[in-house]
Amino acid sequence: MVVPKHYSRRYLREEVLPTAFCPGCFNGVVINALMKAFSELGIEDLRNYVFVSGIGCSSWIPSPYIRADSIHTLHGRAVAVATGVKLARPDLNVIVIGGDGDLASIGGNHLIHAARRNMDLLVIMVNNLVYGMTRGQTSPTTPKGKSTVTHPYGVFEEPLNIAELLVSTNANYVARWCISNFTQLKDSIKEALTKYSRGFRFIEVIAPCITYVVRYEGKTPAQKVKELREVCIPISRYRELPDIERSKYVGVGVLKREDRPGYVDAYMEYVRRAKESVIK
């Protein structure tokens, strides 16, 4: 009997498997959602895709595991490098994958400005709620009250709601999902690669660090998934909750969905104007 290969394997560098992620790491769910999206879209191979990532556990998803051109950049600079790639080669699809520390903290400025420019990038932020690779320090998305290695008496700083922040910019597409919303996440990726393939597209995936969040809470991965299924509620329901209730829940869904021309189109128009104008 010929066992058919799993749909993900044509998109992975099999020679580097298994991954270096901790057993049970939710990065696997993100990889799976991506691969399933590619597979369902009928994408033969990823030669027209460039993956750009920074530093952190989720930045390892494309480099080295995805079989495509990938650029593993400095900590925080993935969006800036991806901007350079996209503008130099607008024919390629550029996808950034990174964590909350990489994209929302050290790289926060680039993220906001790429969104402001409606830069033609798909950015997938795997929000594990801590700095996982460097052993569990507080990140800008760590929930208040959680104890971490840098706030052993409980985090007292307010976290940043990065998806809501980006909704307020010129970005075309903003969504947030939990790893317990596998199908929605996969469909969201598909949508951001097809129907909404222009401009800045941002998908946040809540994927609590298996080692420094889930294990520290004394939970198993399965218990965490079960918990996420309860606390990740549709954004419409979340918005109806009284303020005091909101901190217990995560509002998921597509927060913004538009198909306005992205930066590349706007720049091409600018080039046309520049060629016509005469500067003394």
Add this chain to the structure above:
Amino acid sequence: MKVVRRELITGNEAVAEGALAAGCNFFAGYPITPSSEVMHYMARELPRRGGVFIQAEDELAAINMVVGASLAGAKAMTATSGPGFSLMQEGIGYAVMVEAPLVIVDVMRAGPGTGQATKPAQGDLMQARWGRHGDQYLVVLAPSTPQEAYDLTAEAFNIAELLRVPVVVLSDEFIGHGREVVELREVKVVSRRSELREGEAPFDSKDPSRAPPLPPLGSGHYLLITGSTHDGWGYRDVHSFETHYRLVRRLKEKVWLNRGLMPKPEYVGSDKPEVLVVAYGSVARSAKASTKLLRSEGVEASLLRLRTLWPLDPQDMVKYVSKAPKLVIVPELSLGQLVIDVERAFKPLGSKVIHYGKVGGGLPIYPSEIVNQVMSNL
């Protein structure tokens, strides 16, 4: 080379013209005095030539956009000054590690800190060479006139592509804002080697003096590009001694073994000088004038004007004299950086090496000051 036209332009404008002549088609920058005019020129010229100009949100973005564009095949450049140059260092080091060809123009101003933003200086020499963490080598060129700003910027692109290395053009406020007639010459353009031949890998080379080819993105090579230690195919290896040592040695040798390719110094005067003046950049113009004054006073004085500041082997400087000068003087718009190399070169010959430095307030080093220093030290 054929002169396309002559124009009365500043050094900053000449930098931009040199870049365009060499095929620059991508510029990302962030405003900073005294380099902004490079960006203004590119903002005007690139879009109408179909190139890409983007004003970045900060210098970190600017250098990293340039890295991304370079890896995607563009001839990419940024221009900045002191504080911005400091911010770019990590990105430049990354470019060294992934072998991304690009050009960074640093129009030096007086520092540290914000210093004197509108005043010239030469305090970034060591930063241009060594500003990044880790063992890394790149190329630093130094023009001393707007004409040379044009020529050396074009040359910088060619060296960058040939060696797959970042090249720093170290200008200063005098040159950047100085206006002279510049011959816009036709430039021989070097293109990147992008075809992987049998036995070649994109991140290794059997001949350490030769840069490996870099295939374009999207060509089905599934390039693995990483700033972590990697083997020839880009696979990360953050544990073994052999992989790391081989990589950083090769990245050094690629630059160091190609010293002969770099722009040569200008040497004026006898090869048996009593006094040798060693300088670069805008100061070299006063240095040149000072040697004329000294000769008119009966002192046999020669000029060694460096155009390549890195890679620079002190022994290469000594080759220009056939006997040890009695006195070697290094005038610099800094408290003394180039003088360290000059001491290494000429002290072993028995020459007396002195430094004459001042910086700040927009004051140049006048030829008469160099003459006075020489006279009181002979």
